[in-house]
Amino acid sequence: MSTENTISINLDAIAARIQASRDVDAVLRELGQDICAVFEADRLTVYLINEDRTLLVSKIKTGLDSFDDLKLPMSAEFSIAGYVALNGRLVNIQDAYSVEELNTFDPPVYFYRAVDRSTGYKTKQVLAAPILDGPDSKEAIGVVEFINTLSGNPFPKHAERRAGVLCKALATGYRQREKAKPAGAKTKYDHLVIDGVITPAELELAIRLARGKGVNIEQVLRDELKVSDPALGLALSKYFGLPYEPFRPDRARPAALLRKLKRTFVVSQAWMPVGEDDQGMIVMTTDPERFAGSRIVNQIFPNKKVSYRVCTGRDFAATVEQFFGSESASVSVDTIIRRMEGEISEARSGVVDDRVEPDSATVQLVNKIVLEAHNLRASDIHVEPRPGNGKTKVRFRIDGSLTDYIEIPAISHAKVVARLKIMADLDISNKREPQDGKITFKQFVPSLDIELRVATIPTVGGKEDVVMRVLTAGRPVPLEQLGLSPRNLQVLKSMVSKPYGLFLVCGPTGSGKTTTLHSVLGYINTPETKIWTAEDPVEITHESLRQVQINPRADLTFARAMRAFLRADPDVIMVGEMRDKETTAIGIEASLTGHRVLATIHTNSAPESIVRLLDMGMDPFNFADALLGIMAQRLAKRLCPKCKKPHVAAKDEIRLMLTEYSQDLKDTDPFKADPKAALQAIYAEWMKSYAYDKGRFILYDPAGCEACRGTGYSGRVALHELLVATDAIKQAIQEHARVAAVLRAAVNEGMRTLKQDGIEKVLQGTMNLHSVRAVCIT
Ligand SMILES: [Zn+2]
CATH class of the missing domain: 3.40.50.300 (P-loop containing nucleotide triphosphate hydrolases)
Known part of the structure; x- marks a missing residue:
């Protein structure tokens, strides 16, 4: 039998399995490698368009070693897949980096280079085909994308034909799944309409508002249309055909099940085990379609029978907070503070206790503050009393900025300070002088091996401020x-x-x-x-x-x-x-x-x-x-990679960055010779390194999501300025040159300043100009 025949038989077999399956994603995960083999391709990605048609979400991706889904904006300006989805047309590209070739399409195709850039993989040939909603439809429900041929030659014509066969099977398979859903329900919130909770017009309005505001539909339904959580849960339950699992304030933390899971992973994956019963391990998820039958859950819990339950986004977030918000999850800070206030009002009714002996609530509160600071990756903890009866503020420095954490009743301030001083071996009776010491936190909470550098400073009103630096025992970073x-x-x-x-x-x-x-x-x-x-x-x-x-x-x-x-x-x-x-x-x-x-x-x-x-x-x-x-x-500050919002940079934006970038270069040889040409050269360099095709730069703005606590930023990026002691620099040193002269010499020798390094990182999309300026004041 010829190879061509074997391949078409393989493809037929694959297509038949996809069409017959009620779980297309599972079949794709199983056959991903076989499909690549049939197409003699290195990688395969299958995207589906999300419910409000704003994003392409990857359902399977071979070769990319990450659990995270790829999400591309549903826009031809951003990706080949976006182009295919919008135009319902197959593309067969010989070189994704050839702007010339991409411009032969009408409208031109843009290649999303960010994935290559972050993984070091080099995309060349791309064969991408739309999964159309029906035989006569032009409307795509998804995209199949093959990347790189094994031979290094372009994808042949017969591969295009085979892609058509595969897409047709996928369309049938996915339609099958749609049919299995209750009649009339197209979005997961349709049961709210069917059950008469809201009108069709209201649902449409919610979808529109959500898109306009860039928030999720659930939030609009709850905040603007006052839909209750149980009603939302019921609708989701009916749509997915799974029981609804609400947030339960009294739920016990399943420590053994959570041992393998980190908070960030759980948040990005949107599923989490919440307990076990005779049905097996109960997994709560906001997106059952993404995980039912997925191997991720089974990879992590190989011997568990899994019972899926659907929940709302808010139920999920609250449960994550409940399980991961703090290590000693049993009591919240609020509870401790309420208890302290209770003790205070008791004290007021009788004789006020003037001593500052910390009680058990104070001990608990102090431990809690440190644990939470550590969980939130805070570098410093500030305890700041206010004069008179004002509450004491506790603030955390996270990623370089201070954020409010809690307020403590004024009357408890002395107890908290006393407790910290005891832990740090400081003199608790001396309140008039600054003191410093350290706390080996493990002595007090064995589960957490951190050290705190403590400084106390007397402030007005006879009170003391305490500032603590959190030192985590670290390992060197490569x-x-x-x-x-x-x-x-x-x-x-x-x-x-x-x-x-x-x-x-x-x-x-x-x-x-x-x-x-x-x-x-x-x-x-x-x-x-x-x-x-x-x-x-x-x-x-x-x-x-x-x-x-x-x-x-x-x-x-x-x-x-x-x-x-x-x-x-x-x-x-x-x-x-x-x-x-x-x-x-x-x-x-x-x-x-x-x-x-x-x-x-x-x-x-x-x-x-x-x-x-x-x-x-x-x-x-x-x-x-x-x-x-x-x-x-x-x-x-690094823009939160989960929620940063892309936009195509306006000409003025780039011009401004170019001006700022070249400020320190004014005295270099190329600028002195021909400023215009020198500027052009930098622009050309940027185009080569950072621009999308057709010279467009994509910049990002902060948005805010659960992963970044609504700030739009997460973690930090280092900016560098590396001066090499070249002969010119050594000469400047020997001449005892001033700062400006050394800078001039260094830049002339190829050094890039902190700000220039920052601007390049803005062009790369990891941060915005605002956070660069915040740390480069010069
Ligand atoms: Zn975010």
Whole structure:
């Protein structure tokens, strides 16, 4: 039998199974690889259009190693799949990166490069076909997309024909599933209309409002049309044919089932086990179609029989909060505070207790605050009393910004402060002087191994503020994951691989300097290298480093530790901070005598660091000889990848960014020679690296979703400015040049400033200009 025949038989068999199945997604997951084989393709993605026709959501994707669904805007401006869905036409593209080829389509096709960019995969050939709603329909319900042929040649004509066969089968299969749904119900909320809870016009209005506001329909139904949760739940239950599982405030946390699941995973997956009964493990989900029959649940719980229940988005969010909101989930902060207020009113009715002995509620509250700070990835906890009877504010710093957390009754303030001081071994009777100490939290809550740096400061009204830094025992991050631009990464690697010299990382407190130094240490750490570190505090540990905790009270200062290191046969010395002349001088000397010295310095920019050290009295010639380079860095807010909103950048937007970008380049040789041409060259570079086809740039705005607590931001991105000590820079050092002159020389030698690095990251879509400006004040 010829190959061609075998293949068509295979395809027929696949098509037959799809058409006969009531669960097309499950069949696709099982046969994904076989389908790729028939089409001699590397990857296959099947998208379905969502209910309000705004998004294409991937149902199966072979080769992409991620549980997350791909979601593409339903717009030809963003993707090949979007084009196919909108126009109902098959496309067979030879090279997705060829703008010329994409422009031969009418309207032109755009290729969504972000997935390639984030995975490192290179798309070339694309065969994408619409799944049409019926034999005569032009309306697509989804798209089948094959990426890259195994041969490297374009997809042949017969592949187009086969794609038609596959799509027809898929259409039949998916229609089958629609038919299995109750008559008349097209969206999952239609039962609200069928049951007379709202009118058809109201449902349509809700869908329109939701689309306009960019929120989900459920929220509009609840907030604007006052549909109750039980009514929503009943409608969902009827639509999906599954029991409704509401949020239950008294539900016990199924600790054993949740052990394998992280909050972020649960939130992104929209399913979660909530308990077990004789039916098996009960899984609550807002989207049963996505998970019923999916192998994800079975992969994680291989031996469980699963019983699915549908719930509303709010039920789900509340249950996530209940299970993951805090470790000791039994009591909420509100409950503890209410209890404290109860105790207070009791106290008021009798004799007011003036002592500040913390009671059990205070102990619980303090533990709770720290646990929640840790869960929310807060870096600092601020306890701020207000004068008189004003409540005490507790705020968390998360991703660099302070956010309100809770308020504590004024009368409990002293108890909370006393408890913290006891935990930190501070003098609880002394309220007039600032004190500092640390809390080893594990001693109080064994499940959480963190340390808190505590500072108390007396404030007006005879009260005390407490500020705590949360130190999580960390592991070094690989250099490749620091978010350095490809150029910076390459330059940094070669710089720190030199046998001796001085490398500095600078930036304000909390800019991730220590993380970077540890990544560099991780990169140069080999069995034949001896590495000594002096740190305050030791935040990241690694067993092959010899790490020393600085302790000024025992007179173990940075300078003293460094002198000791030099007698202890080092190859590499890392100094937490070069803040005085002595430490710096020892560092320079050590690097001139054959050692690699790494340190952080508390300055704003790379050029400024040079001038600062010179002003401190360093010998310009020694310093110039010793220096390998300096990297300045900042952490800027990352747009939440789950909800950031794309838009095509307006010309003015790009022009503004270009102006801002080129500000520091005014004195470079190309700009002095021909400013216009130099600007053009940068623009051309951007086009090549960041633009979508046809020169459009896609920028993003923050939106806000559950994953980012409505802020629109999640986590941070590092911005870098890497100055290499080239001959020109060394000369500037020897001449004791001023900051502007060093900057000019550095930029001329190819350094990109923090702001320039930030602007490029805006063009990449990881952040917006606002968060770049927030950390680059210059
Ligand atoms: Zn978000």
